Amino acid sequence: MLKKKGIVTVISGFSGAGKGTIVKHLMADHHNIYNLSISATSRSPRVGEEEGVDYFFKTKEEFEQMIERGELLEYTLFNGNYYGTPKSYVEEITASGKDVILEIEINGALQVKKFFPQALLLFVTPPDAITLRDRLVGRGTEAIDVIEQRLALSYEQSFNMSEYDYLIVNDDLNSCVDLVHSIISAEKYRCFRNTDNIKEMQNELKIFSKGELK
Numbered sequence: 001m002l003k004k005k006g007i008v009t010v011i012s013g014f015s016g017a018g019k020g021t022i023v024k025h026l027m028a029d030h031h032n033i034y035n036l037s038i039s040a041t042s043r044s045p046r047v048g049e050e051e052g053v054d055y056f057f058k059t060k061e062e063f064e065q066m067i068e069r070g071e072l073l074e075y076t077l078f079n080g081n082y083y084g085t086p087k088s089y090v091e092e093i094t095a096s097g098k099d100v101i102l103e104i105e106i107n108g109a110l111q112v113k114k115f116f117p118q119a120l121l122l123f124v125t126p127p128d129a130i131t132l133r134d135r136l137v138g139r140g141t142e143a144i145d146v147i148e149q150r151l152a153l154s155y156e157q158s159f160n161m162s163e164y165d166y167l168i169v170n171d172d173l174n175s176c177v178d179l180v181h182s183i184i185s186a187e188k189y190r191c192f193r194n195t196d197n198i199k200e201m202q203n204e205l206k207i208f209s210k211g212e213l214k
């Protein structure tokens with residue numbers, strides 16, 4: 001019987017691509033499979049955000065102490081605020097063979113890949129740039145100059161897209177959530193993630209290869 005190992009999946013994407021919504025739906029549909037890593041940040045909570053649910057909210061000094069103590073798997077400065085993934089949770093979940101999802105930006109994603117080379121990196125994008133602009137404008141939450149900054153950042157980020165393993169085009173939300181779940185499920189069958197199973201099969205076959213059936 002194939003023993004499947006847990007996977008660290010990193011989901012990034014352009015601001016406005018809908019990665020947060022995809023992750024929320026993925027967790028709602030498959031909460032028995034996926035464990036969501038909760039990041040630490042030095043930004044202030046937004047209305048409705050809860051400590052320990054959306055983020056672990058820290059002061060800048062507290063965050064810097066976490067960095068010094070080596071408590072973060074990765075961290076970055078984004079829009080003037082620190083964001084980082086606490087190491088302990090990810091290590092605990094992966095050690096128990098379960099799946100963990102990280103919804104983080106690109107610098108952090110690439111740091112995770114260095115720490116966990118077997119991490120699966122998914123990049124979420126809208127079908128085209130016009131849709132991205134329209135979604136940002138349609139949200140009506142940001143001023144035009146902020147939207148322009150986000151689009152300029154998206155252009156810069158587009159140069160790192162090819163470092164990801166899969167490109168997730170978010171056209172229809174439900175299909176996208178199903179697609180992400182399918183990709184993660186299929187990844188578990190990759191041979192390089194199943195070296196223990198291969199070894200076990202080799203050991204069993206070795207016994208039969210010595211003419212044990214006669």
Ligand code: 5GP
Nearest residue numbers: 039040075076078083084085103104105108
């Ligand atoms: P927001 O302030 O809108 O919640 O998040 C801003 C950006 O920070 C998003 O792109 C989000 O994915 C990213 N982010 C959230 N948590 C982390 C983290 O732990 N590490 C990194 N590198 N980025 C994060």
